[in-house]
Amino acid sequence: MNIDGRPTRTITPAPDGEGVLVIDQTRLPFAVETRLLRSEQDAAVAIRTMIVRGAPLIGVTAAYGLALAMREDSSDPNLDGAVRRLTATRPTAVNLAWALARVSANLRGLEPRLRAGAAFAEAGRIAEEDVASCRAIGEHGARLIADAAKAKAGPVNVLTHCNAGWLATVDWGTALAPIYVAHDAGVPVHVWVDETRPRNQGAALTAFELNAHGVPHTVVADNAGGHLMQHGRVDLCIVGSDRTTATGDVCNKIGTYLKALAARDNGVPFYAALPFSTIDWTLEDGVAGIPIEERDAREVTHLTGRTADGGFATVEVVSPGSPVANPAFDVTPARLVTGLVTERGVAPATPEGLLGLYPERRRAA
Numbered sequence: 001m002n003i004d005g006r007p008t009r010t011i012t013p014a015p016d017g018e019g020v021l022v023i024d025q026t027r028l029p030f031a032v033e034t035r036l037l038r039s040e041q042d043a044a045v046a047i048r049t050m051i052v053r054g055a056p057l058i059g060v061t062a063a064y065g066l067a068l069a070m071r072e073d074s075s076d077p078n079l080d081g082a083v084r085r086l087t088a089t090r091p092t093a094v095n096l097a098w099a100l101a102r103v104s105a106n107l108r109g110l111e112p113r114l115r116a117g118a119a120f121a122e123a124g125r126i127a128e129e130d131v132a133s134c135r136a137i138g139e140h141g142a143r144l145i146a147d148a149a150k151a152k153a154g155p156v157n158v159l160t161h162c163n164a165g166w167l168a169t170v171d172w173g174t175a176l177a178p179i180y181v182a183h184d185a186g187v188p189v190h191v192w193v194d195e196t197r198p199r200n201q202g203a204a205l206t207a208f209e210l211n212a213h214g215v216p217h218t219v220v221a222d223n224a225g226g227h228l229m230q231h232g233r234v235d236l237c238i239v240g241s242d243r244t245t246a247t248g249d250v251c252n253k254i255g256t257y258l259k260a261l262a263a264r265d266n267g268v269p270f271y272a273a274l275p276f277s278t279i280d281w282t283l284e285d286g287v288a289g290i291p292i293e294e295r296d297a298r299e300v301t302h303l304t305g306r307t308a309d310g311g312f313a314t315v316e317v318v319s320p321g322s323p324v325a326n327p328a329f330d331v332t333p334a335r336l337v338t339g340l341v342t343e344r345g346v347a348p349a350t351p352e353g354l355l356g357l358y359p360e361r362r363r364a365a
């Protein structure tokens with residue numbers, strides 16, 4: 001996508017081979033800054049501190065992190081250690097473990113001196129596949145928006161939660177890709193952007209992206225969605241996913257489940273958009289089986305933002321001394337999900353629906 005008219009991706013190899021360049025998402029929406037990751041350690045810090053975030057993007061960053069680790073020390077023990085260390089950076093999005101398994105499987109049969117080059121090449125392939133998958137998700141999902149447009153006058157109102165746009169992937173995004181494709185094709189669309197406390201990925205990142213692309217949108221407090229749906233002001237919900245089970249349960253940013261409940265109560269279709277790398281074929285029960293990241297209480301107790309003089313300030317917003325919990329994700333059971341939008345098309349959120357799109361998994365089962 002574009003920032004200030006310049007084509008931009010979230011992650012690219014540095015031109016001089018020094019490392020990998022990423023957009024520092026902790027600085028958005030107020031500053032667009034790039035960071036150079038030179039080492040496995042840099043990649044791990046970038047993932048853990050959410051300089052990069054979003055399921056597909058942390059998978060690609062981890063893949064490059066493994067390549068950087070191989071450049072430092074391509075021995076078997078370091079290969080195993082780097083996979084273990086990078087896997088531990090964030091627990092919920094399965095793309096991270098998926099990408100590391102894919103790259104490391106490619107390296108194990110190779111002589112150590114060939115491993116760094118092979119890892120960079122494989123990380124590059126994963127990144128390119130992610131772009132193609134997200135673009136295809138956009139094409140399939142845009143048909144849902146175009147169909148909704150035929151059934152009404154005025155723009156199609158889509159509600160989304162968190163940031164599942166191009167900043168959460170390499171390019172295009174998952175939940176926002178259908179919106180970009182529909183908007184570019186002239187389908188009138190307006191997006192309700194949940195602010196997404198505690199880290200405000202909706203207010204800071206989704207709004208930034210939609211602004212940059214000229215897509216009409218409105219930021220709302222997280223609790224506004226149910227009210228908007230009751231008053232007929234949401235035509236469909238599209239969210240991303242950090243891990244989707246083989247049965248169609250969708251794990252996504254905390255608060256997604258409540259939106260799905262409100263959508264069901266109000267007859268609003270609720271879709272999750274995700275590439276194949278987000279599907280965890282080993283899990284059937286997402287509520288019981290998906291590890292939910294518990295993040296620092298400070299994300300809830302404090303808010304950081306821009307001040308009137310252009311600086312940044314952090315302020316405390318919770319009664320000092322009160323205990324705080326900060327689960328970062330929740331699971332929406334498949335029964336509340338109207339459909340899964342993937343690079344292969346739209347399927348019901350059921351085992352058969354997913355196997356219909358990925359028949360090779362049927363043979364593997």
Ligand code: MRU
Nearest residue numbers: 053054055162164168240241253
């Ligand atoms: O904690 P984050 O910002 O990494 O969470 C990201 C999300 O929950 C996204 O909605 C998700 O990764 C969807 S995939 C683009």
